[in-house]
Amino acid sequence: MEKEAFEDFKREIKQKNDIVSVASKYVPIERRGRYYWCKCPFHGEKTASLCINDYDGFFYCYGCHIGGDVIKFVMQIESQTYIEAMKILAGWANIEIPDSLENFGNGGVNIAAAKKRKDRLIALMKDTATHYHENLSKYTAKAANIYMQQRQLDGGVTKRFAIGYAEGYNDLVNFLKSKGYTSEEMLAAGVIKQKDGKDYDPLANRLIFPIIDIYGNVIAFGGRILESQPNFAKYLNTAETELFNKRNTLYAINYLKKQRLNGPIPYVIVVEGYMDVIALHKVGYTMTVASMGTSLTQSQAKMIKRFADKVYICYDGDSAGQNATIRGLDILKENGLDVMVVQLPDKFDPDDVIKNYGKEGYQKLLDEALPLIEFKLAFVKSKYDLQNVDGRVKYLNEAITVLASLNNVERELYASIVSETASTNLDFIKRELDKKLSGKSVATDIERKLTAVKKVEIKDESAELDNVSPVVVKAEKYILCSLIHRKPYAHFKTDVTYLFSGKRREIYKLIMSKIEKNSVNIIEELYNDFAEDNQPVIVDIINYSAESAEDEQNEKKYYDDCVRIVYKNYLEIKQKELLDEYAGEVDNIKRQSLAEQIKDIANKLKYKRVDDL
Secondary structure, three states: OOOHHHHHHHHHHHHOHHHOOOOOOOOOOEOOOEEEEEEOOOOOOOOOOEEEEOOOOEEEOOOOEEEEOHHHHHHHHHOOHHHHHHHHHHHOOOOOHHHHHOOHHHOOOOHHHHHHHHHHHHHHHHHHHHHHHHHHHOHHHHHHHHHHHHOOOOOOHHHHHOEOOOOOOHHHHHHHHHHOOOOHHHHHHOOOOEEEEEEEOOOOOOEEEEEEEEOOOOOEEEOOOOOOOOOOOEEEEEOOOOOOOOHHHOOOOOHHHHHHHHHOOOOOEOOOOOHHHHHHHHHHOOOOEOOOOOOOOOHHHHHHHHOEEEEEOOOOOOOHHHHHHHHHHHHHHOOEEEEOOOOOOOOOHHHHHHHHHHHHHHHHHEEEEEEHHHHHHHHHHHOOOOOOOHHHHHHHHHHOOOOOOOHHHHHHHHHHHHHHHOOEEEEHHHHHHHHOOOOOOOOOOHHHHHHHHHHHHHOOOOOOOOOOOHHHHOOOOHHHHHOOOOOOOOOOOOHHHOOOHHHHHHHHHHHHHHHOOOOHHHHHHHHHHHHHHHHHHHHHOOOOOHHHHOHHHHHHHHHHHHHHHHHHHHHHHHHHHHHHHHHHOOOHHHHHHHHHHHHHHHHHHOOOOOOOO
16 A cells, blocks of 8 residues: 555545544533533543544643544544554445555554564464463472462363463473574563573463453463562563553453453452452452552553443552552542442451452452542541541641542531541631632642642743733734644745744744645644643644634734734834843944834834735
8 A cells, every 4th residue: 555545545534534523422522612622531530621623623632631633532542553543434434444554554654564573472472371371281380289279279260361380481482482483572572581691481480370451362471479489579570562561451351341241340340469350250250350550540440441430449458558549549530430449357358358258258348348538538547546636637637638639519528527537626627628729729639739730831931931921922823823724814925933932933933844845734743743741832823713813804814913913022022122232332333233223123113014024
């Protein structure tokens, strides 16, 4: 498929898939003025911050800063590659998909070799999993089989989770080489490491748990030591690779997907480790997954949300587990999940509960699980001795911080609980809460920090522009927006880079370079050219025109007025510089030259002519 044909195919997909219609398949959309808005499906939020410009076929979220065209939208929401997203859109629009499409990726980059490489790595991982599993039938795996008996892992469980055994440091290396795999491929898959130029299996002599993605592919392995050894970690994962990123992975997510095919899933249980998942699956809790570590990520929360609206988070009953629970709670809530926290007995994990109290005992813990807010307040209470004043003061400080993160209804209900717990007057609680919220929107500590960062950035931008007035800033934006959209009246005879301030000067130069090169899609190119932290600036300019001149017949007049404003601003700044220079100059000849320049600028300011620009 030639690049030109690829671009034609991409253009047809965009033309026949209106971005508003596509986005509305996933989220409710509301029109406000010239643009459409919705709650961003890529991060949890209470108010709509994702803007859709249907004229340009462009979306941008002012919260998480994800943006792009309709193909990028489908990529993000479906967790697909660029090519797969194009196929989805082509199917919706009844567009025939070229057989040679796989030869191209984002921007026409060849991906056939990359796909072949990925398929090769997936095959290697499958062969590795099979080999580890078959090792269990060998005499040399006696210690592994004894361990599994002790942990009550029978043959059915072993087969279901494809549990295996890594026999020494060289066994896997020799096996994979016999299958034709190279050392480079083994390293790329993360199943070996090298030391002194020699390949070895980093999971040697461990019980092996294959980690499988949502599509059923083995992407990594976890290994557990069979006997406690002071210099060895109890659990060890293979290295992160192009197949495996632990932040985007949930152990047993493949079984969750299979279960949903049989009907709705009422809730998902999130635990810490492989053995916890297996223990709960054994007694029927097949909606259980593990978080690949104690700190949940946004990506993992989004995966859970795809399967259920309710989640029970169930980490070990020690302090480390409790602290990890606190970190994960807000991430889950931000993604629209109803969060319940299971409180395990101290030093117990889910596997311990099942062994000691059975399924009934664990179900009782689920029934007694606390809603997110109650758990937070209970956790704060558990940290302090409320029998003395110092303990109550510390409790109140933290509890009020928790209350400040709630909405008005929640705050009203839980303030009385805090008051009763600390034996403190309710009015005092509300006064302290008001102080904390004074002049600020209700937000979590993290959100408040982000808000502070945004304020600093705005302040820095103002400092960068020196004393440029808001009127001049708006005029600069409108001019740039008109240039981006190739308005017939938007052009200059000369280079006017000097008319623009701050980042807008850089944007002007970039726009002009693309116009000179006859770029087909300036908007998409500009967005891709800017780093993530500067993307809001360019998006603001791209979307600016509709808010500046509602009557299209007046656009040219408005544009001309904007040029006069920025030109006048430039002249006034230049005039001030010359006047300051004139006041400090002692050479009469130079003073006369400066006076002529000042007079010339005064005339230009008087007549406000911009014909020569």
